[in-house]
Amino acid sequence: MKLTSLPGRVIRRITGNDYVFTILTKILAVVIGLIASSFSNRFLGPELKGQLSRISSLLSVVAVTANFGLYQPYPFYKRRKEPDVLNKFLRIFCLQFLAYMVLGGVAAVFLHSRELTIVCLLAPIQVLANQLSFMIMVEDVKFKNIIFFTARITNTLITILAFYTMDRNLMIALGLIVVGDLITIVMALIRMKRFPNPFRADLRFAARILPFGIVSMITTLMLTLNYRVDSIMMGYLFHVPDQEVGFYALGVSLSEYGWLIPDAFREVLFSRTANDDAIDEVTMSMKVNLYLTLVIILVILLLGRPVIWLLAGPEYMPAYPVTVILVLGIIPMSWFKIIGTLLLAQGRKMIYLGMLSASVAVNILCNVIAIPLWGKEGAALASVVSYLAAGVLFLRYYCRQYSVPLRSVFLFSAQEKQQVMGKIRSIRKRLSGRK
Numbered sequence: 001m002k003l004t005s006l007p008g009r010v011i012r013r014i015t016g017n018d019y020v021f022t023i024l025t026k027i028l029a030v031v032i033g034l035i036a037s038s039f040s041n042r043f044l045g046p047e048l049k050g051q052l053s054r055i056s057s058l059l060s061v062v063a064v065t066a067n068f069g070l071y072q073p074y075p076f077y078k079r080r081k082e083p084d085v086l087n088k089f090l091r092i093f094c095l096q097f098l099a100y101m102v103l104g105g106v107a108a109v110f111l112h113s114r115e116l117t118i119v120c121l122l123a124p125i126q127v128l129a130n131q132l133s134f135m136i137m138v139e140d141v142k143f144k145n146i147i148f149f150t151a152r153i154t155n156t157l158i159t160i161l162a163f164y165t166m167d168r169n170l171m172i173a174l175g176l177i178v179v180g181d182l183i184t185i186v187m188a189l190i191r192m193k194r195f196p197n198p199f200r201a202d203l204r205f206a207a208r209i210l211p212f213g214i215v216s217m218i219t220t221l222m223l224t225l226n227y228r229v230d231s232i233m234m235g236y237l238f239h240v241p242d243q244e245v246g247f248y249a250l251g252v253s254l255s256e257y258g259w260l261i262p263d264a265f266r267e268v269l270f271s272r273t274a275n276d277d278a279i280d281e282v283t284m285s286m287k288v289n290l291y292l293t294l295v296i297i298l299v300i301l302l303l304g305r306p307v308i309w310l311l312a313g314p315e316y317m318p319a320y321p322v323t324v325i326l327v328l329g330i331i332p333m334s335w336f337k338i339i340g341t342l343l344l345a346q347g348r349k350m351i352y353l354g355m356l357s358a359s360v361a362v363n364i365l366c367n368v369i370a371i372p373l374w375g376k377e378g379a380a381l382a383s384v385v386s387y388l389a390a391g392v393l394f395l396r397y398y399c400r401q402y403s404v405p406l407r408s409v410f411l412f413s414a415q416e417k418q419q420v421m422g423k424i425r426s427i428r429k430r431l432s433g434r435k
Helices: 002-015 018-066 074-079 085-110 114-139 141-165 170-192 203-237 242-273 279-311 314-345 349-401 406-410 414-432
Strands: none
Touching (some): 018 141, 018 242, 085 114, 141 170, 242 349, 279 314, 279 406
């Protein structure tokens, strides 16, 4: 009986920690994502991958704008103990979805652009998926990761099937986006055990949160542009060849594996800061994140070339310089990601927006200069400069506002070292089955 129950006890103890569970889930999802990426890159080729990157970037911008940021105030109202707060938000989201489905269908009939038609039809689904993904992250961060993991597995299986049975087709790749969003919608509603009636939406409450939501929408739009404006400008403003955009997209996707640790901390802290400020936890998260992310960056730099060769083939090797440049911005941008959770939960939306907008302005200006000069490498360099601007601004504000010494973000104190070593010894004992 002891032998049988030991694995279960170990699993429960490991997954009992939100940070550990989130990181482990993301690592497993990365492994699955690498498999999917290998088939997807070969299935599409650089040119179609570039087209997909351009369309998905535009879709993200439209979806962010269309949702009006109405999900962002949820942690703030939850902290204020607003009555029936979850149902109020969900009904508003469902009403938005119905309205956008009608508007999207009408717009698609009159548009003569294939890309704009695709965006109009997919945007309502992505709006609702983004809203519910945020809600479940605040309500149950572990289940949010289960949804993420499920979507990755499903997309991987569909990608492998398409690779072996279908010809190259952009619509198949776009279909994967829809599948992932639908999985998010269905699983989130089932977990929250709510299937809200959109016709019972509280429009007065919607009007009350709309000012907060619009500012949050602009904030999220700035965040999306900070990640997507390079692809949009390359494809629609400077008309960089789709193949070059495809190389850039692969470089971006590889560098994004460096967000594994920062995103894990960010997701858990969204749940933590919805209840209190947790300054000590935010500071410790940035410190642990720094060293773990440095390891991830080193792995990306060392294995980048062979990974590109394995995942995409030799035709994608021009993506490696983009990856090398982009990983330089991971550390400063992680400060923005982690500190931003606290500012949003506290309702400091204007401060958040102001610093983020400055970063986006830097990004756009640098892209205008760098893309014509250096193409995809110039776009990557512009992103790094904007990430550095965002990270420095947020870190400077955090240290001043909460009286946190700068060294506390980078260095462990003697007491913290003892605590960390104690936790490591405790984990070893648990894994070995000792008390």
